[in-house]
Amino acid sequence: MALKNQLFLGSFVHCKALDELEYLHNAAICVDQSGTIVAVETECDAVKAKETVFPRLGWGDAEVEVVAAKEGQFFFPGFIDTHLHASQYPNVGIFGKSTLLDWLNTYTFPLEASLSDPAKARQVYTRVIRKTLSHGTTCAAYYATIDVPSTNLLADLCLSLGQRALVGRVCMDQLSPDYYRDTSAETSIAATRASIAHIQAADPAMSLVRPVITPRFAPSCSAALLRQLGALAAEHPTLPIQTHISENAAEIALVRSLFPEDASYAAVYDAVGLLTPRTILAHAVHLTAAEADLVAARGAKVSHCPCSNSALASGAARVRWLLDRGVVCGLGTDVSGGYSASVLAAARQAVLVSRHVSLAGDEGGEGEGERGRERERERLSVEEVLFLATKGGAEVVGLAGRVGGFGLGMEWDAQLVGLGRVDAAGEVEGPDGGDVDVFGWESWPERMAKWVYNGDDRNTKRVWVKGRSVHERR
Incomplete structure (x- = not known):
């Protein structure tokens, strides 16, 4: 089955350098039918993407699959x-x-x-x-x-x-x-x-x-x-x-x-x-x-x-x-x-x-x-x-510049990560929060540290390889 063009919305985190993570919030990434990233837009929601990015790419609304990260979720390279x-x-x-x-x-x-x-x-x-x-x-x-x-x-x-x-x-x-x-x-x-x-x-x-x-x-x-x-x-x-x-x-x-x-x-x-x-x-x-x-x-x-x-x-x-x-x-x-x-x-x-x-x-x-x-x-x-x-x-593995990040021209090998959000009653909102508890006051670097030290497969909600969805946690 052929892939559709895809629009990903939310927060994106990837490595800019050995010791530096880059955080792109309220952003949009467009991935074409070959699984290649063709647009990375900051301060961009679905409306703006459809009005300004899709015409530039020659995309029609009906041919695009939209995947939006929920509260507490972010996209990270595979x-x-x-x-x-x-x-x-x-x-x-x-x-x-x-x-x-x-x-x-x-x-x-x-x-x-x-x-x-x-x-x-x-x-x-x-x-x-x-x-x-x-x-x-x-x-x-x-x-x-x-x-x-x-x-x-x-x-x-x-x-x-x-x-x-x-x-x-x-x-x-x-x-x-x-x-x-x-x-x-x-x-x-x-x-x-x-x-x-x-x-x-x-x-x-x-x-x-x-x-x-x-x-x-x-x-x-x-x-x-x-x-x-x-x-x-x-x-x-x-x-x-x-x-x-x-x-x-x-x-x-x-x-x-x-x-x-x-x-x-x-x-x-x-x-x-x-x-x-x-x-x-x-x-x-x-x-x-x-x-x-x-x-x-x-x-x-x-x-x-x-x-x-x-x-x-x-x-x-x-x-x-x-x-x-x-x-x-x-x-x-x-x-x-x-x-x-x-x-x-x-x-x-x-x-x-x-x-x-x-x-x-x-x-x-x-x-x-x-x-x-x-x-x-x-x-x-x-x-x-x-x-x-x-x-x-x-x-x-010989794939530098092709995977491992969210740059233009790279292939969409990515995971959608979700961390457990603790509510006012001390309960975790939603299922499968895993062992990572986020209270809401943590900075993004602190959230990433919590994920590294406490995360597991329960936090991996979806996975894509070359634009194809290959895993989804039920």
Whole structure:
């Protein structure tokens, strides 16, 4: 069914810069049938839009769908989840006392292998797409499994349900169970080619879904496989690449033993052509200064996954340090190492983890002077984590300037957020106010802080991707 032109009315909030939110109140945004923003008007209601904006756009009143935010609601860009494993969604919250490598063998590989069953894969993938959409995630960078039909199914479901996605068939030919690995580098490349071809045929313009070259991580790939994946990436210069890096101390030691000729974990990827401006590196918890500089020089990006890093006791990534070195960062839920499919929860955890980073090595308190100021600067603000969740994420997944904000020419990937309004009797007006209570005297920055710290999917009322309504809370 073809989209209609759409007029959105109300308050719009988006990131103007890393540390600055822009608030557009009593505003109107017009979105055409392709899902593109064609007008942003301040101090504009429905009457003014029809009288002055529609004629300029050549729109007739009858062909426009009007969506007006109610009292206490605002429009915000859709969240971008830069790293999650769709195949692991049934295991959210299940990691026991494991650390990364034990967790993979105990929980992860058996579940992923089981999704070669088409019915089970459809059940799991449909649910994770619907779940992430319900949390306002309009774009997700997904890892699937080594199974080609299962991976292709995930891409097909993203298309049919309307979620923007990067979908990657996982490549791994060593250090995994015999029942769940590619039999050789050559079979891994052949299977990856087959999945790329399917996804490109399903969405030739890559308007919603793109294949992504996906070495699981260096330890699970032989040197031959990494080299061939680098060659494949060079052969497809528009395709993104995703993998893991420096998540866990034991993992880093393992990489050092497997690739002794390379100076670092980052150097392993760089040597084979997998460290590029199209590369998404998940975690980056323990990067050295030399590695961070190499990542920045190559233009590779980092997906910060604070929930997973805490849950698996991997460590605390130094996001401010990475940003200061010129490394672009976004947020990832890292389901199921992360226990929630909500990017808002990841934003909340990113704030908290940054505070722990600022306290590292400070047994005697924050102290005075320059060191105290440096530690305080490590702490991320509400505005900054919302930037990572939207515009930062867009840059990480290769969609900068296309999604993540409300500028002219950008695509309408957005969510309508509603916060609970407390009345004079102390009751919340309307259903599904969630845990965010707004009394009416809060400033807009205070409301946004309340949303980040207390919000959940109950506050996400509607979601659009490329102008198409893909979720509505009933």
